[in-house]
Amino acid sequence: MTEPGHLGVWSLLPIVLALVLAFRTRNAQFSLLVGVALGGVMAGLDPATGLARTFQESLGTSDFVWVMMIEVAVGVMIAFYLRSGVIDALAEWAGRKIRTRRATAGFAWGMGLFVFFSDYFSPLFAGPIARPLTDRRKISREMLAYLLDSGSAPVAALIPASAWAVYVAGLMSGYGAIDSVQAGIGVYTKAVAFNFYGWIAVLVAGGVAFGLIPTFGPMRRAELRAMNEGKVLRDGAVPLVGEELANIQPVPGAKTQLFVYLVVPVLIILGVALGTFAATGTARILEAFISAVLYQAVAMSFGGHLRGVDDGMELAIQGIKGVFPAIVILALAYCINGVSKSLGAQDFIVEATRGWMRAEAVPVVTFLTAAAVSFFTGTSWGTYAILTPLVMPVVMDMTGGVVNTGVLATVGALVGGALFGDHSSPVSDTTCLSSFGAGSDHMDHVTTQLPFALAVGAVSAALAGVAGVLTL
Numbered sequence: 001m002t003e004p005g006h007l008g009v010w011s012l013l014p015i016v017l018a019l020v021l022a023f024r025t026r027n028a029q030f031s032l033l034v035g036v037a038l039g040g041v042m043a044g045l046d047p048a049t050g051l052a053r054t055f056q057e058s059l060g061t062s063d064f065v066w067v068m069m070i071e072v073a074v075g076v077m078i079a080f081y082l083r084s085g086v087i088d089a090l091a092e093w094a095g096r097k098i099r100t101r102r103a104t105a106g107f108a109w110g111m112g113l114f115v116f117f118s119d120y121f122s123p124l125f126a127g128p129i130a131r132p133l134t135d136r137r138k139i140s141r142e143m144l145a146y147l148l149d150s151g152s153a154p155v156a157a158l159i160p161a162s163a164w165a166v167y168v169a170g171l172m173s174g175y176g177a178i179d180s181v182q183a184g185i186g187v188y189t190k191a192v193a194f195n196f197y198g199w200i201a202v203l204v205a206g207g208v209a210f211g212l213i214p215t216f217g218p219m220r221r222a223e224l225r226a227m228n229e230g231k232v233l234r235d236g237a238v239p240l241v242g243e244e245l246a247n248i249q250p251v252p253g254a255k256t257q258l259f260v261y262l263v264v265p266v267l268i269i270l271g272v273a274l275g276t277f278a279a280t281g282t283a284r285i286l287e288a289f290i291s292a293v294l295y296q297a298v299a300m301s302f303g304g305h306l307r308g309v310d311d312g313m314e315l316a317i318q319g320i321k322g323v324f325p326a327i328v329i330l331a332l333a334y335c336i337n338g339v340s341k342s343l344g345a346q347d348f349i350v351e352a353t354r355g356w357m358r359a360e361a362v363p364v365v366t367f368l369t370a371a372a373v374s375f376f377t378g379t380s381w382g383t384y385a386i387l388t389p390l391v392m393p394v395v396m397d398m399t400g401g402v403v404n405t406g407v408l409a410t411v412g413a414l415v416g417g418a419l420f421g422d423h424s425s426p427v428s429d430t431t432c433l434s435s436f437g438a439g440s441d442h443m444d445h446v447t448t449q450l451p452f453a454l455a456v457g458a459v460s461a462a463l464a465g466v467a468g469v470l471t472l
Helices: 008-025 028-042 047-059 062-084 086-097 101-114 121-136 141-150 153-158 163-172 181-194 196-209 217-229 258-280 285-302 309-342 345-354 359-377 380-398 405-424 429-438 442-471
Strands: none
Touching: 008 028, 008 309, 008 345, 008 442, 028 047, 028 309, 047 062, 047 309, 062 086, 062 121, 062 258, 062 285, 062 309, 062 429, 086 121, 086 258, 101 121, 101 141, 101 196, 121 141, 121 258, 121 285, 121 429, 141 196, 141 217, 141 429, 141 442, 153 196, 153 405, 163 181, 163 380, 163 405, 181 405, 196 405, 196 442, 217 442, 258 285, 285 309, 309 359, 309 429, 359 380, 359 405, 359 442, 380 405, 405 429, 405 442, 429 442
């Protein structure tokens, strides 16, 4: 795709149109497709071939293939879980242990804290396990998606032993006293205290789950619908899960063993992901899922849950079909992000906010700029790559190259601001994955989560402002 240069505020038009249509029509796929088509025309592409070219250039990347293959592996894994009967067995067991609605919601929230090392893995793993329990206790799918989303990226960003810390540390290396990735990890670790959005988002979600913080707005209406009418999804909702998964049934007479068919695959995923992170500094999430799926196939074959190669392949294809709606939205999100980048949307946002920079305002301006870039691009990591080379030289110049509390406050604001934008955006990959994990209508998840994200974001921005006044 050709780079047309900076188009000013017009560079935001495709994503703004997609967002407006999404909130109006509640059809994320259609809205994103319209935004992609408009962006292609604005980028100078032939309308007849522009969509095809946009798809080729945006989706023919290692990043998209990696995320898509994780979803494919998760789809197969869920299909195997359903065939082996472990999800129903776990729901029955947990139903006896977790007896209240609040405890069930708290269990769903706690799953995100348990899977702390990957924002992608967290909702994909926790959702299918928690969903039967929350459905039984009449907890709305919107609430489950919110709890999964709040337990994914916000939690991963708070843990120094995660891929987030290594990634941001690498970006910071070379600025002032940060002369290595190891030094960058040290700075990131200390800056976690200033990641106000991450802390507050996780704690607020926990408070909501346990009933300590009341729901309001669209989320309250969704919860009242679920409690009073027994409808975990609104009428007309289109859950981000294919019907194929709902049609998978266990093999009659085959014995269900929770440890063999549920616990061991989870241990394999955790072992491979954490082991590769400890060895190489990068958690091999896709390899972890593939290893678990291969184990499932062998174990289920010996246990009588798979009746030959043809049955196993047919079941795997059913699982892939089940995650296809999520893959479509993810693909369109990647496309509109690519279009926005080609139109210079990120450059416009950065230039529009650069003039606000005064010493004491650096953290809050960093937070707001990161939130805007992340919201319109749907990627927190992309935001870090864009803003770190702009923010770090400014704040390091103000401190004479010394890493003090002002630098830590700025790094925390950068990480938290990108989290806020990513948490609020309907084109965010983790937002899509949370909708899929919960089996929620994607736009219902976005509209019910947004008021909570905005409230937490406002408080976080205010705290970033106070931190700037006190430290710079």
